[in-house]
Amino acid sequence: xxxxxxxxxxxxxxxxxxxxxxxxxxxxxxxxxxxxxxxxxxxxxxxxxxxxxxxxxxxxxxxxxxxxxxxxxxxxxxxxxxxxxxxxxxxxxxxxxxxxxxxxxxxxxxxxxxxxxxxxxxxxxxxxxxxxxxxxxxxxxxxxxxxxxxxxxxxxxxxxxxxxxxxxxxxxxxxxxxxxxxxxxxxxxxxxxxxxxxxxxxxxxxxxxxxxxxxxxxxxxxxxxxxxxxxxxxxxxxxxxxxxxxxxxxxxxxxxxxxxxxxxxxxxxxxxxxxxxxxxxxxxxxxxxxxxxxxxxxxxxxxxxxxxxxxxxxxxxxxxxxxxxxxxxxxxxxxxxxxxxxxxxxxxxxxxxxxxxxxxxxxxxxxxxxxxxxxx
Amino acid sequence: xxxxxxxxxxxxxxxxxxxxxxxxxxxxxxxxxxxxxxxxxxxxxxxxxxxxxxxxxxxxxxxxxxxxxxxxxxxxxxxxxxxxxxxxxxxxxxxxxxxxxxxxxxxxxxxxxxxxxxxxxxxxxxxxxxxxxxxxxxxxxxxxxxxxxxxxxxxxxxxxxxxxxxxxxxxxxxxxxxxxxxxxxxxxxxxxxxxxxxxxxxxx
Numbered sequence: 001x002x003x004x005x006x007x008x009x010x011x012x013x014x015x016x017x018x019x020x021x022x023x024x025x026x027x028x029x030x031x032x033x034x035x036x037x038x039x040x041x042x043x044x045x046x047x048x049x050x051x052x053x054x055x056x057x058x059x060x061x062x063x064x065x066x067x068x069x070x071x072x073x074x075x076x077x078x079x080x081x082x083x084x085x086x087x088x089x090x091x092x093x094x095x096x097x098x099x100x101x102x103x104x105x106x107x108x109x110x111x112x113x114x115x116x117x118x119x120x121x122x123x124x125x126x127x128x129x130x131x132x133x134x135x136x137x138x139x140x141x142x143x144x145x146x147x148x149x150x151x152x153x154x155x156x157x158x159x160x161x162x163x164x165x166x167x168x169x170x171x172x173x174x175x176x177x178x179x180x181x182x183x184x185x186x187x188x189x190x191x192x193x194x195x196x197x198x199x200x201x202x203x204x205x206x207x208x209x210x211x212x213x214x215x216x217x218x219x220x221x222x223x224x225x226x227x228x229x230x231x232x233x234x235x236x237x238x239x240x241x242x243x244x245x246x247x248x249x250x251x252x253x254x255x256x257x258x259x260x261x262x263x264x265x266x267x268x269x270x271x272x273x274x275x276x277x278x279x280x281x282x283x284x285x286x287x288x289x290x291x292x293x294x295x296x297x298x299x300x301x302x303x304x305x306x307x308x309x310x311x312x313x314x315x316x317x318x319x320x321x322x323x324x325x326x327x328x329x330x331x332x333x334x335x336x337x338x339x340x341x342x343x344x345x346x347x348x349x350x351x352x353x354x355x356x357x358x359x360x361x362x363x364x365x366x367x368x369x370x371x372x373x374x375x376x
Numbered sequence: 377x378x379x380x381x382x383x384x385x386x387x388x389x390x391x392x393x394x395x396x397x398x399x400x401x402x403x404x405x406x407x408x409x410x411x412x413x414x415x416x417x418x419x420x421x422x423x424x425x426x427x428x429x430x431x432x433x434x435x436x437x438x439x440x441x442x443x444x445x446x447x448x449x450x451x452x453x454x455x456x457x458x459x460x461x462x463x464x465x466x467x468x469x470x471x472x473x474x475x476x477x478x479x480x481x482x483x484x485x486x487x488x489x490x491x492x493x494x495x496x497x498x499x500x501x502x503x504x505x506x507x508x509x510x511x512x513x514x515x516x517x518x519x520x521x522x523x524x525x526x527x528x529x530x531x532x533x534x535x536x537x538x539x540x541x542x543x544x545x546x547x548x549x550x551x552x553x554x555x556x557x558x559x560x561x562x563x564x565x566x567x568x569x570x571x572x573x574x575x576x577x578x579x580x
Contacts, residue, residue, distance in 0.1 A: 339421070343441050
């Protein structure tokens with residue numbers, strides 16, 4: 001792997017007293033955002049990159065904690081000295097979005113009005129709300145304009161939203177494995193995941209914290225389903241095939257095939273640390289994302305709200321069937337129609353939607369090349 | 377031997393036809409050398425298209441706006457008449473759907489600029505008469521590793537343009553050294569030219 005990890009990092013917390021009115025009409029009277037930064041903000045404050053996380057991500061994007069060397073950031077392979085998001089050049093900011101479950105204000109936080117966890121009362125948050133909260137964090141950090149906003153999947157949607165909502169505050173958007181809005185199939189997958197959680201007897205209408213329980217079964221199923229859609233058929237075939245754990249059929253419903261074992265393990269692991277209400281919120285934010293909606297569904301018009309000087313790098317993966325390359329090309333087409341500066345790479349990687357998290361010389365080479373041309 | 381910009385004589389011809397500030401789409405842009413040159417010397421707004429990973433990476437390194445895609449599968453991302461010029465340099469002979477690509481170029485652009493190796497160049501003909509497929513400056517491949525799938529001559533191309541109702545606005549024919557070949561006789565041009573460069577528009 002070229003370059004190095006950023007090494008030991010620390011998370012920070014910013015408290016905001018100014019109320020945030022959300023797209024859903026809900027109001028957060030005050031809130032916290034946890035974030036991490038890597039590298040140094042230059043004197044001109046022109047070298048800041050915001051990394052936006054996807055459905056299950058958070059602020060711990062790179063490096064590790066001094067007391068937890070194995071807790072490595074979720075996108076460590078792309079960030080660090082000499083890596084594409086080069087901390088020798090850039091000041092990188094990662095945060096946990098509102099509604100999250102890793103320290104920023106979310107459904108498991110205490111509602112100051114009741115002294116109890118928000119639970120079901122936590123308002124629905126939209127991608128545009130996250131962008132607003134991120135803009136306030138940028139203000140706090142003294143960043144007027146991001147050199148780039150970068151994200152994969154739901155993170156890419158935030159980068160896209162930045163170019164529309166805050167066109168003066170973003171010089172480049174790197175939108176990876178994303179889409180201008182979900183397809184019916186995408187929404188359908190999300191709804192099955194939500195139904196798994198909502199129908200879990202331990203869900204208690206979202207107020208499971210008070211019952212000292214968590215809808216682990218539902219969350220586990222939701223994650224198992226999600227996980228299938230993040231991988232490619234080929235990759236699953238290569239990785240698991242029809243391998244049996246014990247070599248022969250057991251003629252029962254225990255774990256038999258390796259793929260079952262893997263999915264159950266992933267489901268259990270996820271259900272052990274993730275909050276079900278956050279999962280519900282994140283999938284709703286995905287479903288609602290449709291920046292062209294306010295322009296009558298006209299994506300060209302919506303992307304025309306971006307600044308003419310903003311540069312775009314759009315990347316997709318050939319085996320991603322959740323957010324296919326065709327979805328990225330829709331964004332590319334809308335940008336071209338607006339004569340925006342856009343480059344598009346369709347990367348041949350075998351890891352389905354999850355490819356965006358993988359380390360690959362060509363993929364990282366493209367991101368690296370794009371970022372190296374950014375003038376600071 | 378004259379020296380040519382970037383070692384590509386057809387680039388000089390193409391650059392000469394493009395006015396400052398024009399919007400240029402380069403299909404099969406490679407590492408973006410032509411667009412870089414046009415941006416730096418003519419101040420054009422350029423976009424490239426290439427299907428090859430290494431070329432896309434190289435073009436991005438070159439600071440070019442490049443869209444990864446395959447000409448054969450259409451260029452649906454590009455709106456009608458979005459560009460002043462759509463360039464296809466030394467690529468038409470690698471494309472199967474020749475007519476489709478030509479129509480697509482003139483849908484997207486006001487003008488198509490096309491360069492291609494002329495199979496009827498006398499050295500190529502001599503090579504075939506000698507029993508071997510030609511290998512030259514402008515056809516630099518062995519038959520077994522060539523990306524070229526269509527072999528045609530300057531006159532063949534003009535006949536296709538006529539058949540498709542396309543208007544040839546300008547034509548430059550170059551020899552293997554990249555020098556302009558001039559003649560009033562089309563058959564002589566076809567015989568002496570190694571590389572042809574055309575400017576096409578659609579009938580209005």
